[in-house]
Amino acid sequence: MKHADPYQNSDGSRLPIDMAIVARLTAEIREAPLDCECKPKLDETLAHFTVLERRRTIHKHLLDARHCREQIETMIYYLNDLDELGPAEQDRSVYVDIALLFDDIARIAHEGAYSMRQLSEATGRGDATT
DSSP states (O other): OOOOOTTBOTTSOBOOHHHHHHHHHHHHHHHSOOOSTTHHHHHHHHHHHHHHHHHHHHHHHHHHHHHHHHHHHHHHHHHGGGGGOOTTOSOTHHHHHHHHHHHHHHHHHHHHHHHHHHHHHHHTSSOOOO
């Protein structure tokens, strides 16, 4: 039997990374030559596990994005020091420190965007309820 791409949904869209391993495991178990009465129960258990993993993944990405926002809020607070700086500061390292804050904000914003994209993909199919 030909294996479906374990990284894709039936509609061809990519699975979030977190769910790909669940899909691979499910595909392998479903195709295993099990000659027992437990097969329907196993399929039911796998379906339930998939729903639980999708929920866990959704909540993880939402929490990750919120954490990114909190980190950015803290860094913006420190950026308020920029209002007190002038072009002739005695300690030139403050300019580098501010630049590093901007770099960190950009990196964390990228991480938050990734989490939200993964969340969007995970909630685009399946059960996204609490």
